[in-house]
Amino acid sequence: MEIQTNVSLKPYHTFGIEVKAKEFCEVSVVAELKEALRYAEVEQYPYFILGGGSNVLFTQDYDGLVIRVNTKGKEKVSEDSTTVLWRVQAGENWHDFVMWTLDQGYYGLENLALIPGTVGAAPIQNIGAYGVEVKDVVETVEVLDVDTFDIKDIPHDACAFGYRDSIFKRQKGKYIVLAVTFRLQKNAGTLVMDYGAVKAALAQMKVDAPTAEDVAQAVINIRQSKLPDPATLGNSGSFFKNPVVDFAVFETIQKTYPDVPHYKLNNTDVKIPAGWLIEQAGFKGKRFGDAGVHDMQALVLVNHGKASGQELFDLAQNIRQKVKVDFGIDLAFEVNIL
Known part of the structure; x- marks a missing residue:
């Protein structure tokens, strides 16, 4: 295991923000992971476990040890x-x-x-x-x-x-x-195809009797049509969780927005798409410097090139505040904020 110093994390997270780790290592076996943790303890460093980097927003340089888990098999x-x-x-x-x-x-x-x-x-x-x-x-x-x-x-x-x-x-x-x-x-059994987007994608593929492979391809098609490729436009996918609200809150919103999309979880709780709330709040497709909201899916915040993590975090906070004012709903982050 090699400990590197002052390492750019830009290649290791999908937002592609230029931030650095004070120290960085990759581990491929458990023994190396334990060694890295012991090293952090001896040096009295904080540490962060990094996987694919698709669910993290670095708002500043990381003043500690970033451990990238690269175990395979x-x-x-x-x-x-x-x-x-x-x-x-x-x-x-x-x-x-x-x-x-x-x-x-x-x-x-x-x-x-x-x-x-x-x-x-x-x-x-x-x-x-x-x-x-x-x-x-x-x-x-x-x-x-x-x-x-x-x-x-x-x-x-x-x-x-x-x-x-x-x-x-x-x-x-x-x-x-x-x-x-x-x-x-070992057999496909009953495939889950209840979502309208999946049904529409399968119809577009002209599939009459879908297989599991067809469902996977339909999901891939949906994601590629709605979500930006991090290799060309930095993002972490869904930035916010879809909020679950009680039925009374949902009914209040429905009075103003009769067509509000929703998914009834049980007799008391309803899930509302966070992307819809963000779009209604006026943020879809908006850009503030190089920090922005994707024009196809408002649930996704994007780095248009040189946005800082702090700029993206500030945008996320502004979105939360506006949704809270407009709908009385607190959006929760799905990504980890550092």
């Missing part, structure tokens, strides 16, 4: 007549893994295609899209306990999964995800 744990368990290392690219599962004839992740980031980040955020969340297929999460250096498998029921939430997010800093074991289906 997939291992079949067990299988039966209908399912198979695969343990996947945290540093594996998420989208590549999803497409690999389809190539192998394993199903359950097709709706989560083209989500940026790594496998290790997936359970932390409980990533989800188009009616599927990663919790639906997570069997166990292998973690390193930062305090004791013990390695343990946390079973699904102990992960406390919620909407873009988990025990790993709530107890931030206690665990580092090392690997995730997924229970995948």
Whole structure:
């Protein structure tokens, strides 16, 4: 393991902001990760665990050690007549893994295609899209306990999964995800195609009897049409969580906006798209210097070239304040702010 000093983080996060880490290292095995953590402790440095860099906004240089997890590998744990368990290392690219599962004839992740980031980040955020969340297929999460250096498998029921939430997010800093074991289906079964956008994309593809591969391609088409490629326009995907409000709040909004898009979760809670709220607040497509809101998806903040992290954070705060004034809703960040 090599410790580098004064390292630009621009290539390592999808906003592409020019910020530097005081010290930086990449780890490819658990022993190196432990070594890096011990080094940070001895030097009394704060540290930050970095995966694909698709869910972080650096507002300033990082005055500590950035540890990039680059562990690789997939291992079949067990299988039966209908399912198979695969343990996947945290540093594996998420989208590549999803497409690999389809190539192998394993199903359950097709709706989560083209989500940026790594496998290790997936359970932390409980990533989800188009009616599927990663919790639906997570069997166990292998973690390193930062305090004791013990390695343990946390079973699904102990992960406390919620909407873009988990025990790993709530107890931030206690665990580092090392690997995730997924229970995948050997046959496609019932595909999740309830979302209108997915149905429309499949119709555009002229698919009459969709396969899991078709659903994945439909999701890819949707994402590519709505979301900017970080390689050409810096962004972190969804910057805000879609808020969940009680029915009374929803009905109040619906009186003014009869066509407000929504998804009823149960008898008391309704999810409203944050992108719609931001668009109604007047921010869609707006640009403030090089910090802006994407013109196709208002949920996405973008770096048009030389925006600073602070400028993007200030824009995000202005959006939150306007949505709060207009709708009485507090938008929560989906990205990590440093």
